[in-house]
Amino acid sequence: MSPDAVRLVEVGPRDGLQNEAGVVPLAAKVALIDALSAAGLPVIEAGAFVAPGRVPQMADSAAVLAAIHRRAGVRYPVLVPNLKGLKAATEAVGVDDIAVFAAASETFSKKNINCSIAESLERLAEVAARAKDRGIAVRGYVSCVLGCPYEGAVAIDRVVEVAAALAAMGCHEISLGDTIGVGTPRRAREMVQAVAGAVPVQRLAAHFHDTYGQALANILAVLEIGVTTFDCSVAGLGGCPYAPGASGNVATEDVVYMLDGMGIASGVDLEKLRLAGLALCQTLGRPPASRAARALAARKGRGG
Ligand SMILES: CC(C)(COP(=O)([O-])OP(=O)([O-])OC[C@H]1O[C@@H](n2cnc3c(N)ncnc32)[C@H](O)[C@@H]1OP(=O)([O-])[O-])[C@@H](O)C(=O)NCCC(=O)NCCSC(=O)C[C@@](C)(O)CC(=O)[O-]
Numbered sequence: 001m002s003p004d005a006v007r008l009v010e011v012g013p014r015d016g017l018q019n020e021a022g023v024v025p026l027a028a029k030v031a032l033i034d035a036l037s038a039a040g041l042p043v044i045e046a047g048a049f050v051a052p053g054r055v056p057q058m059a060d061s062a063a064v065l066a067a068i069h070r071r072a073g074v075r076y077p078v079l080v081p082n083l084k085g086l087k088a089a090t091e092a093v094g095v096d097d098i099a100v101f102a103a104a105s106e107t108f109s110k111k112n113i114n115c116s117i118a119e120s121l122e123r124l125a126e127v128a129a130r131a132k133d134r135g136i137a138v139r140g141y142v143s144c145v146l147g148c149p150y151e152g153a154v155a156i157d158r159v160v161e162v163a164a165a166l167a168a169m170g171c172h173e174i175s176l177g178d179t180i181g182v183g184t185p186r187r188a189r190e191m192v193q194a195v196a197g198a199v200p201v202q203r204l205a206a207h208f209h210d211t212y213g214q215a216l217a218n219i220l221a222v223l224e225i226g227v228t229t230f231d232c233s234v235a236g237l238g239g240c241p242y243a244p245g246a247s248g249n250v251a252t253e254d255v256v257y258m259l260d261g262m263g264i265a266s267g268v269d270l271e272k273l274r275l276a277g278l279a280l281c282q283t284l285g286r287p288p289a290s291r292a293a294r295a296l297a298a299r300k301g302r303g304g
Contacts, residue, residue, distance in 0.1 A: 008231075010234060012238065019241055023057075025283070032234070034068055040273075077139060079101060095136065102142060105117075129170070139174075147183065215254075234290075
């Protein structure tokens, strides 16, 4: 059964832009975030306090946070990999939400954050404890929940273990990331059902990349078993620098179009969202990857 309402977590300004080869001007990032909040997104991941040598595109995250217009009720989490990142985040303007990230694949963990899964969980537990002491909410990500770019298949038991460890260290929500978008609906559902045996489904979020065009189908599959929080990226921006070949997250416009059609409330204005994505894509010099955004633009072009 489908819910009446869902919560969308917009990850475009972080997951979307982290993989861009060229420099995205600070003003364009700020304008994007402000346009997304004006479109009704309740959570907008605004940046990452990671090593700038590894992900140069996120190096200006503190400046982004200082420049955005904060809308009442909107949350602006940032990614934090370690205590150094937590320190930088707490020194930035207005950070009261962070997200820590681990993986269900050893090789991905090593490539992405240069340590084993066990080491990362130890490190993140300290980050989470200190963040909580300061009243900062902590979200947890698990990458490679349906496959790894280096190891291939990933055991569901491993996903359950990592998700449970993040929940045990106090993450209020666990986002399950199909980093390379290889998942299909039945497997996505099996994975979520298994994780829900360890972490209540109300605390789970689904984070599907759309590499194989399966993201919307996967969302629907897990929506029907109780997941009500979905990560998405405006204009389908993105990919992970440590997941070669992976495309962006499911496009927020495509998700909102589907939800609107199903009568499921997200609080997001599709037209304002489309224009937010379009403005950023004009800066990037390419069309939005969102099918819904393209179709809506074509309809407008025909006077529809
Ligand atoms: C995790 C680390 C930091 C480990 O870092 P390390 O590679 O082990 O190296 P280190 O700890 O020895 O540090 C190397 C240099 O970085 C600095 N440093 C160290 N930490 C920080 C920090 N926080 N902020 C700023 N600088 C930092 C540190 O001070 C040092 O500077 P140097 O002495 O060379 O001048 C590094 O490997 C890293 O930043 N990796 C990038 C991870 C990343 O951002 N990946 C993409 C996001 S995850 C993702 O996209 C998946 C997700 C979440 O979307 C879900 C999904 O789809 O699966």
